[in-house]
Amino acid sequence: xxxxxxxxxxxxxxxxxxxxxxxxxxxxxxxxxxxxxxxxxxxxxxxxxxxxxxxxxxxxxxxxxxxxxxxxxxxxxxxxxxxxxxxxxxxxxxxxxxxxxxxxxxxxxxxxxxxxxxxxxxxxxxxxxxxxxxxxxxxxxxxxxxxxxxxxxxxxxxxxxxxxxxxxxxxxxxxxxxxxxxxxxxxxxxxxxxxxxxxxxxxxxxxxxxxxxxxxxxxxxxxxxxxxxxxxxxxxxxxxxxxxxxxxxxxxxxxxxxxxxxxxxxxxxxxxxxxxxxxxxxxxxxxxxxxxxxxxxxxxxxxxxxxxxxxxxxxxxxxxxxxxxxxxxxxxxxxxxxxxxxxxx
Numbered sequence: 001x002x003x004x005x006x007x008x009x010x011x012x013x014x015x016x017x018x019x020x021x022x023x024x025x026x027x028x029x030x031x032x033x034x035x036x037x038x039x040x041x042x043x044x045x046x047x048x049x050x051x052x053x054x055x056x057x058x059x060x061x062x063x064x065x066x067x068x069x070x071x072x073x074x075x076x077x078x079x080x081x082x083x084x085x086x087x088x089x090x091x092x093x094x095x096x097x098x099x100x101x102x103x104x105x106x107x108x109x110x111x112x113x114x115x116x117x118x119x120x121x122x123x124x125x126x127x128x129x130x131x132x133x134x135x136x137x138x139x140x141x142x143x144x145x146x147x148x149x150x151x152x153x154x155x156x157x158x159x160x161x162x163x164x165x166x167x168x169x170x171x172x173x174x175x176x177x178x179x180x181x182x183x184x185x186x187x188x189x190x191x192x193x194x195x196x197x198x199x200x201x202x203x204x205x206x207x208x209x210x211x212x213x214x215x216x217x218x219x220x221x222x223x224x225x226x227x228x229x230x231x232x233x234x235x236x237x238x239x240x241x242x243x244x245x246x247x248x249x250x251x252x253x254x255x256x257x258x259x260x261x262x263x264x265x266x267x268x269x270x271x272x273x274x275x276x277x278x279x280x281x282x283x284x285x286x287x288x289x290x291x292x293x294x295x296x297x298x299x300x301x302x303x304x305x306x307x308x309x310x311x312x313x314x315x316x317x318x319x320x321x322x323x324x325x326x327x328x329x330x331x332x333x334x335x336x337x338x339x340x341x342x343x344x345x
Contacts, residue, residue, distance in 0.1 A: 006139040010241035010263045012283040017345040021068030024325030025060040048119040054126035075145025081116040082108040098157035121198040128199025142200030146207035147184035147225040189232040204243040211248020230261045254279030269323025289323035298334040
């Protein structure tokens with residue numbers, strides 16, 4: 001069994017107490033993050049300055065002893081690295097120049113990805129070196145956004161609640177949309193393998209908006225590209241496990257688990273872990289899915305939710321995590337309380 005608990009769980013072992021980390025753990029709920037963010041000046045500068053991005057990645061490991069250190073970056077760095085203009089609008093989130101036709105699509109340059117994203121790969125290398133020098137049992141997790149979710153932002157040029165324009169385009173012009181997804185699939189493979197070469201020990205794909213799709217569209221635009229990415233990564237780096245997080249997949253979760261070949265499946269807040277255990281193969285690790293709002297609330301509610309999740313998942317490969325990212329208002333003592341419960345089994 002691998003001496004790093006998270007990797008052991010992804011190898012199909014039931015590790016107890018389970019390994020634990022939290023999505024968005026390197027971020028706004030930590031005062032040390034806010035200080036580093038202020039030093040960087042803006043978000044994109046923070047992501048593309050290896051010294052600062054590595055520091056942010058390591059902050060929750062130092063404070064909490066997390067079993068996973070996930071690269072501090074953003075899912076939109078792939079289109080950015082291919083040449084799509086990206087900026088952060090204050091108080092509104094990311095903005096991109098929309099890509100809605102072949103002319104705009106032709107301006108993307110996948111060949112430039114590795115060069116433009118070099119600072120991100122340097123961040124990975126710095127974090128891995130720091131973990132190795134400390135003799136840490138923490139696993140370094142690289143990541144990317146899945147093609148469909150990234151395509152939503154690329155097409156509409158901003159975040160949204162339903163991405164209706166993107167979903168309509170997938171129906172109305174499937175040839176164009178398939179070309180966009182194919183470009184993203186190939187670019188994501190390249191991006192993830194560069195992270196592996198830099199020192200990532202596991203990889204995660206975030207498909208935050210997969211639950212917006214009908215079952216047929218989900219199979220075409222979520223499962224098929226994800227399976228292609230997994231096959232390509234496995235062919236080049238067979239020792240690297242992957243976690244898929246198809247948020248709001250609902251009843252499609254079992255199909256996703258069966259057809260993508262992932263070693264770990266992230267459960268969102270809305271997923272019943274008891275049901276997930278029935279539809280996800282026993283040798284595939286489940287990851288999740290404490291409600292971030294329970295973490296924010298703390299007290300007996302948090303303890304009850306955490307204990308119930310632990311009791312349910314005992315006996316199978318499991319990674320304790322949240323069902324979505326940690327909220328910025330979350331008190332540090334609530335994270336400490338949760339990890340104390342997890343580590344007590």
